[in-house]
Amino acid sequence: MAIVDPMSSLHSPGRGRDRWQDTASAAGLLADDGGVAVTIFAEMSAFAARTGAINLGQGFPDVDGPEYVKQAAIRAIEEGRNQYAPGDGVPELRRAVADHQKRHYGLDVDPDTEVLVTTGATEALTASVLALTRPGDEVLTLEPFYDSHAAAIGMSGATHVTAPLVPGPDGFRLDVAALRAAASPRLRMIVLNSPHNPTGAVLTRDELAAVAAVAQERDAIVVTDEVYEHLTFGAEHIPIATLPGMAERTLTVSSSGKTFSFTGWKIGWLHGPADLVTAVRTVKQFLTYTSGAPFQPAIAQALADDDTPRALAATLTERRDLLCAGLEAAGFTVNRPAGTYFVMADASNLLGRLGLRDGVELCRRLPELAGVVAIPAAAFCRAGSPTAKALASHVRFTFIKRDEVLREAATRLAGLGVPLS
Secondary structure, three states: OEEOOHHHHHOOOOOOOOHHHHHHHHOOOEOOOOOEEOOHHHHHHHHHHHHOOEEOOOOOOOOOOOHHHHHHHHHHHHOOOOOOOOOOOOHHHHHHHHHHHHHHHOOOOOOOOOEEEEEHHHHHHHHHHHHHOOOOOEEEEEEOOOHHHHHHHHHHOOEEEEEEEEEEOOEEEEOHHHHHHHOOOOEEEEEEEOOOOOOOOOOOHHHHHHHHHHHHHOOOEEEEEOOOOOOEOOOOOOOHHHOOOOHHHEEEEEEHHHHHOOHHHOEEEEEOOHHHHHHHHHHHOOOOOOOOOOHHHHHHHHHOOOHHHHHHHHHHHHHHHHHHHHHHHHOOEEEOOOEOOEEEEEOHHHHHHHOOOOHHHHHHHHHHHHOEEOEEHHHHOOOOOHHHHHOOOEEEEEOOOOHHHHHHHHHHHHHHHOOOO
């Protein structure tokens, strides 16, 4: 399903591709006719709206975060904090980020020179890639990967290389040999994501040590997306910046959206060595400059609260188990996640019986077949890659929904497991 982007009419034959086309291509959105395809996320959400299906495709909570955080934002609005915030973020939020990193991980962070507040984690990641890579560089991600990581690499003109996460009896695990093989002398940056979307993997200390060794051998920068840092289920989240020799080459990214269920506020941040933060700030100031002025002090208060994310993780454990049980009853093989609020499920046992080829076809039929929306794993892979082929039958569901919504989804999905007459 594609629409023609009006900018495609500005592209003259022989001129070469514009950067927007590189970005669309990197994200798998460049259609054969030169237009921009609708993302699978938009397509599946439209299915949900049109059919009344339960949307377990997009990962956004259906309940707001803590009331006291909302009230803090309201107070900030009423107190007049409605004009531009400082370009690097309000001081109390930068201090709160530094305090959080010290309290949880023992990292010493200077709030004045080593913290940058951004418009969500997406801007932090994109500004980092734009600031620190160029055409001719290679940027390595894990595969499957969050789509904005690939888009940012496309914007920069760098080359995207990947190392696979492979499903197994203990969930998805990093193929360390493939990681080492993918790291050429042109490697400039590794974009890491743990806890990992879409697989729910939480990288172990040994896996992180393998990434650290590659980064040090190739003198590469690591940008690590840790937005699900507090949403783990029995697994330990270890920031790669805590490993020996890594703090000086790592930019750590997180946000309030996942931890506190305020995804629409778009308050994110990064921290790292002052010279790298300065480089990112130089680019970021010409993107949004600043945003969310009254939300920033509210999130500063929230970051001092360790009970709220702990309680959310506990309830997510129950919701994960509820959805996983429903998926297994429907005939899926489930890779039970150790973190995030997503689960990857293998539909191999269902596809043949339903007369479907792969996870993409299943997701396009699922609203009709079961009244539920999911996202195919192919949306998180390079087209035609070995990982895309290996995960062709996999689909991603979210469990960041109310219990009653997940129970209804499980009931609807159960019909997939009933033999056809």
